[in-house]
Amino acid sequence: MKVYSWGRLSGEPHAVSMLASAGSLPALADGQRALPHGMGRSYGDSCLNPQGTLWKTTALDHYVSFDPESGLLVCEAGVLLRDIQRTFIPRGWILPVTPGTQLVTVGGAIANDVHGKNHHVHGSFGDHVRQLRLLRTDGSVIECGPEQNAEWFAATVGGLGLTGVITQACLQLRPVAGPWMETETCPYHSLDDFFQLADTSEAQWEHTVSWIDCMSGSHSRGIFMRGNPAAADISQPEPAAKALTVPLVPPVSLINPLSLRPFNAAYFHAQARKSGRRIQHYAGYFYPLDNLLEWNRIYGPRGFYQYQSVVPRHVGQDAVAAMLKEITRSGAGSFLAVLKTFGNRQAVGMMSFPQPGVTLALDFPNKGASTLALFQRLDAIVREAGGRLYMAKDARMPRDLFEAGYPRLAEFLNYRDPGLSSALSRRLIGY
Amino acid sequence: MSTMRKIVIVGATSAMAEHCARLWLQQGVDEMVLIGRDVQRTERVAADLRVRAPQCRIETISSDFLQPEAIARTVDQACNTINPDIVLIAHGSLPEQADCQQDLQQNRAALEVNALSPVLFAEAFATHLEQAGQGKLVLIGSVAGDRGRKSNYVYGAAKGLVTRYAQGLQHRFAGSRIQVLLVKPGPTDTPMTAHIKSSGAKLASVEQVAANIVSGVARGKMVIYAPAKWQLIMLIIRHLPRVIFNQMNI
Numbered sequence: 087m088k089v090y091s092w093g094r095l096s097g098e099p100h101a102v103s104m105l106a107s108a109g110s111l112p113a114l115a116d117g118q119r120a121l122p123h124g125m126g127r128s129y130g131d132s133c134l135n136p137q138g139t140l141w142k143t144t145a146l147d148h149y150v151s152f153d154p155e156s157g158l159l160v161c162e163a164g165v166l167l168r169d170i171q172r173t174f175i176p177r178g179w180i181l182p183v184t185p186g187t188q189l190v191t192v193g194g195a196i197a198n199d200v201h202g203k204n205h206h207v208h209g210s211f212g213d214h215v216r217q218l219r220l221l222r223t224d225g226s227v228i229e230c231g232p233e234q235n236a237e238w239f240a241a242t243v244g245g246l247g248l249t250g251v252i253t254q255a256c257l258q259l260r261p262v263a264g265p266w267m268e269t270e271t272c273p274y275h276s277l278d279d280f281f282q283l284a285d286t287s288e289a290q291w292e293h294t295v296s297w298i299d300c301m302s303g304s305h306s307r308g309i310f311m312r313g314n315p316a317a318a319d320i321s322q323p324e325p326a327a328k329a330l331t332v333p334l335v336p337p338v339s340l341i342n343p344l345s346l347r348p349f350n351a352a353y354f355h356a357q358a359r360k361s362g363r364r365i366q367h368y369a370g371y372f373y374p375l376d377n378l379l380e381w382n383r384i385y386g387p388r389g390f391y392q393y394q395s396v397v398p399r400h401v402g403q404d405a406v407a408a409m410l411k412e413i414t415r416s417g418a419g420s421f422l423a424v425l426k427t428f429g430n431r432q433a434v435g436m437m438s439f440p441q442p443g444v445t446l447a448l449d450f451p452n453k454g455a456s457t458l459a460l461f462q463r464l465d466a467i468v469r470e471a472g473g474r475l476y477m478a479k480d481a482r483m484p485r486d487l488f489e490a491g492y493p494r495l496a497e498f499l500n501y502r503d504p505g506l507s508s509a510l511s512r513r514l515i516g517y
Numbered sequence: 518m519s520t521m522r523k524i525v526i527v528g529a530t531s532a533m534a535e536h537c538a539r540l541w542l543q544q545g546v547d548e549m550v551l552i553g554r555d556v557q558r559t560e561r562v563a564a565d566l567r568v569r570a571p572q573c574r575i576e577t578i579s580s581d582f583l584q585p586e587a588i589a590r591t592v593d594q595a596c597n598t599i600n601p602d603i604v605l606i607a608h609g610s611l612p613e614q615a616d617c618q619q620d621l622q623q624n625r626a627a628l629e630v631n632a633l634s635p636v637l638f639a640e641a642f643a644t645h646l647e648q649a650g651q652g653k654l655v656l657i658g659s660v661a662g663d664r665g666r667k668s669n670y671v672y673g674a675a676k677g678l679v680t681r682y683a684q685g686l687q688h689r690f691a692g693s694r695i696q697v698l699l700v701k702p703g704p705t706d707t708p709m710t711a712h713i714k715s716s717g718a719k720l721a722s723v724e725q726v727a728a729n730i731v732s733g734v735a736r737g738k739m740v741i742y743a744p745a746k747w748q749l750i751m752l753i754i755r756h757l758p759r760v761i762f763n764q765m766n767i
Contacts, residue, residue, distance in 0.1 A: 106708035107558075145532065145708050148561055149568035159568075173569055 089140060092382050093129040094335075094389035095452055095481055098136035105141050108148075108162050108253040111221055114139065119507035119517075120223070122247040124164065124191030128198065129392040130481030131509035132246050138507065143193050146253060149173075157259040158216065163193030163252045168376075170259075175368065179259035180315070182208045188373050193252040198478040199244035199438040202372070203293035203313070206429030210440045212243035213433075214258045220250035223505025231256070232434065241501035244435025246477060248511055249501045266320045267293075267371045269313035273358040276306055277403055281444075283310045284427045290314075293371075297357070299350045300413050300423045300448065308425065309357040313371055325367050331379040339386035339451035346419045353421075385451045391481060393461060394439075394447035396428060397473035402444035405471040409446060409464050416460045420448040436494040439476040447479070458482060477510060488514045522547040525601040527638050528608025529577075530558045532707035533657065536727030537605060538562075542570035544731075548599045551577045552591060554608075582608060582634045592641035603734065604642045605655045606635045611709050617671040624671055631675030636682040643686055643695075651694040655734055656683050658701045660742070663751045666767050687739060698733065699740050702726050703747040 088097040102123075103112060114120055120139035127133075134140075146164035157179050159170065168188035170181055185200040194200075196218060201210040208214070217231035220242055228250065230238040242249045270291075274280050280296060287294045291312035298308035341349075375381055382390070397405040406425065413419060424447040433440045450457050465487050468475065474491025475483045489495060499515070507517055524541055526534050529551035538549065549566065553559030556579040563577045576598055580591035595601070612627035639656055646652040661669050662676030683699040690697055704710060706720035726743045733741030742748040754762075 102711075104708050104711040106711075108561075148565035150564055152568045154571075161568075 089123075089126070089134060090389075091130060091133050091481075092127050093391060093452075093481060094382055094385070095130070095391070096134075096136075096389075098134070100135060100137070101139045102142060103139065104145050105143055105164075105251070105253075106145055108146050108219075108221075110225070111141070111223060111251060114223060114505055119505055121506055121508045122163075122193065122197075122251045124194035125166070125189055127187060127190050127194065129390075129479045130477075131513065132198075132477050132480070133194075134509040135507060136509055141251065143191055143251070143253075146193075150254065157261065158256055159259055160254065160256045161192060162254050163191060163196075163218075165192050166190065167192065167195060170257075171368070174259055175262060175265050178261055178263070180262035180368075182214045182258065182260040183211045184372055185211075186373065187376055188369075189376060192255050192257070193247075196243055196252055196255060197245060197247045199433055199435045199440070200478070201428070201440045203295040203311075203426065205440055206288045206294070206427065207292050208260075209429070209431055210433050210438060212435050212438060214260075215239075215243065215255055216258055217256040218242065218252055219254040221253050222250040222503050224503075238501060240434060240436050241498050242435075244433065244438035245498065245501070246437065246508065246510065248503065248506050248508065250503045250506070262315050263318055264316060264320060265324060265368050266316035266322070267313045267366045267368055268316045268363065269311060269366045269371055270363045271357060271361045272310040272312070273354070273361055274308050274310050277407055280306070280308060280310065280425060281403055281427075284444075287312045288427070288429070295424060295426045297353070298410075298423045298425045298446075299354050300410055300420050301347050301350050302354075306407070306410060307354060309354065313366070315368075316365060320365060322365070325370065327369070327377070329377045329379050332381055332383040335383045335387055337386065339388070339390070340384045341390075341419075341421050341449070341451050343417055343419065346421060349421060350419075385449075388452040388454075390452055391450045391457060391461070392422075392447060392479040393450065393464060394445060394476040394479045395464070395468045395473050396439065396441055396443045396445040396476070397468060397471035398441075398443045399427070401471045402427075405467050405473065406444060406446055408467045412460065412463045412467070413448070416456070416463075418450050418453065418457060418460055420450055422449040423447070436498045437477070437492055439474065439478070441474070443473065445476075447476075480510065483514070485514055523549070523599045523601050524603045524605065525550045525552065525595050525599065525642070527552045527604070527606045527635075528582075529553045529562050530555065531607045531609070532709070532723045533702065533705065533727060533730070534605060534607035535562055535565075536723050537607070537730050538566055539569060540727055540731045541603075542566060542573055546570065546573050548574045549576070550595045550598050550601075551575065552580055552595060553577065554579065554582050582638075583629055585637055588634070588637045589641050592638065592645065596642075596645040600649055601642075601646075601652055603653045603655060604646070605657075605734075606638050606642075607657045608635065609657065609659075609709070612672055614667075614669055614671060627671050628675050631672060632678040635679055639682060639686065639697075643689075643697075646695045647690075653696045653698060653734060653737070654686065655698045655700060655730070658683065658699050660701050660703050660747050660751050662701065664755050664762075668767060696737050696739075698738060700730050700733065700743060701740065701747065701751070702730075702743045703750075705743075 089100045121135035123140040143164040146162035150160040195211045199212040220228040293313040296310040430442045581587035617624040659676040661673040686697040729743035
């Protein structure tokens with residue numbers, strides 16, 4: 087069947103089968119390679135294996151055990167982060183790190199070592215994995231964690247499913263008073279303001295992130311959002327989960343030069359009006375887009391790219407300014423533009439994306455050559471700044487930028503499972 | 518939810534049954550008995566449900582699903598453990614039609630597990646519910662049981678037998694406090710249908726189907742199509758004149 091990743095750039099045929107048991111993998115025909123696949127929320131080609139096999143992990147959705155004293159949860163790898171939040175927040179435990187969608191599997195969160203808005207306090211998802219079980223296509227089973235088979239663990243966290251199939255994980259949850267967040271929204275009008283807000287917020291606020299209006303040129307206005315879990319439980323009725331679905335793929339991208347400028351301006355002013363403190367439900371705060379199902383369709387039949395980079399902090403402001411300038415100059419633009427600082431810590435995975443610095447994530451409708459040409463100019467800025475691109479978002483980065491950004495690649499290759507391969511691994515690592 | 522405190526599930530490792538169990542546990546269940554063929558797989562489901570609802574007592578029974586004596590014994594054991602308000606009989610397997618045509622052994626196995634086994638369980642539970650004087654007996658049929666089709670008639674015939682059996686039980690318990698409910702799911706995205714999915718068919722999500730079943734059971738609907746659109750689709754398919762039906766490749 088045709089399978090798309092979140093960016094919907096290509097829909098190529100795959101042989102898809104669902105893993106029914108966490109105990110063993112189906113046999114592979116000679117020369118055939120497979121790839122574990124969860125919710126398909128990676129934007130580019132890291133979750134695709136065209137002409138090959140995908141093993142869907144979403145039926146591996148069982149909890150195994152939970153210790154209410156320690157907060158240690160053992161679960162199969164196909165469990166959704168959404169289900170963990172819904173099951174355990176009412177009992178006083180929360181995932182320490184969550185990305186901007188909860189519709190991803192635990193296995194996918196580990197394989198991409200995903201991050202959230204609280205990187206400066208809690209690092210990335212892999213920092214909270216105590217153990218995981220890896221099933222290799224040769225039939226062997228490897229249990230690993232920060233202390234046990236630590237090298238296998240470091241290869242698998244952020245390893246894009248290429249070291250084996252993660253079937254089970256032990257996660258450390260974190261105590262939480264309830265489902266509410268205390269948040270504050272602060273409009274800013276320059277990159278200087280952004281960095282000042284980021285620096286002054288990190289000590290007091292667990293979560294920091296900002297939306298940036300990339301059409302605003304050198305004045306780089308945006309909305310800085312910070313939040314903390316509300317200290318005591320607040321007795322407010324929880325909002326009912328109301329989800330809308332984008333019903334069809336429009337013939338052209340709804341995000342285009344005509345719509346974007348007024349769209350961004352309207353969004354900026356609407357958010358700026360809400361500036362100040364308030365109490366928000368965790369789902370609306372962490373996962374604003376999860377209530378708009380299949381929102382990726384708004385970019386039309388050609389799909390979209392996401393470009394997410396991280397550059398070191400000391401060159402961060404200049405690099406971000408240069409990238410925004412390139413984008414403005416190109417006339418392409420992005421609505422979902424996110425700017426955030428990472429904390430000063432190294433990730434556990436050899437191929438993990440987060441590193442100390444500042445990360446900028448941008449969506450671009452796919453307009454073919456002109457979009458790719460813009461990316462080349464952005465690549466040059468990232469390369470010069472000594473940064474890297476996020477593989478979970480990538481569909482096109484050049485090999486030299488990949489190799490420069492991920493210096494532990496050679497080490498990682500020792501842990502690959504020769505029976506597993508993805509479009510991304512073939513593009514960037516040869517098989 | 519005072520009427521749904523004790524639940525028995527046969528075929529508890531089926532994805533549909535599991536998702537019904539998760540929804541029922543969210544609504545509050547005191548005790549649950551899970552019956553499955555394979556001890557390990559049934560325990561895996563039980564462990565999951567215990568994490569989801571630590572306050573609920575969850576027991577497992579593993580049983581042969583074809584031997585009448587084993588079925589009677591298992592049902593006795595389940596009903597000695599709890600006095601169920603709801604019994605869900607959910608097991609089944611989707612055979613390859615072509616295999617069943619070529620191999621009578623496989624054909625028979627498909628008929629046994631999809632037709633004989635569930636109705637023997639249903640009969641045994643009906644006796645217990647009759648003695649208790651109340652309860653809901655929920656059987657999983659299929660839209661495939663509504664009209665024989667060349668692509669799927671072995672499975673369809675088995676589910677057709679379940680349909681008639683449920684009708685008979687409904688007639689028998691009419692006017693009593695025992696309700697017999699028949700669920701007819703459309704093609705659903707579960708490990709059982711993985712081979713259909715790989716050919717690109719659009720399947721309903723198992724969460725959606727389970728939500729339809731749980732709400733239908735709460736309302737006491739005698740026939741629950743899940744998702745509901747299948748009621749209309751099957752109404753049309755059942756009534757299509759043979760001239761047209763015979764030209765369809767379904």
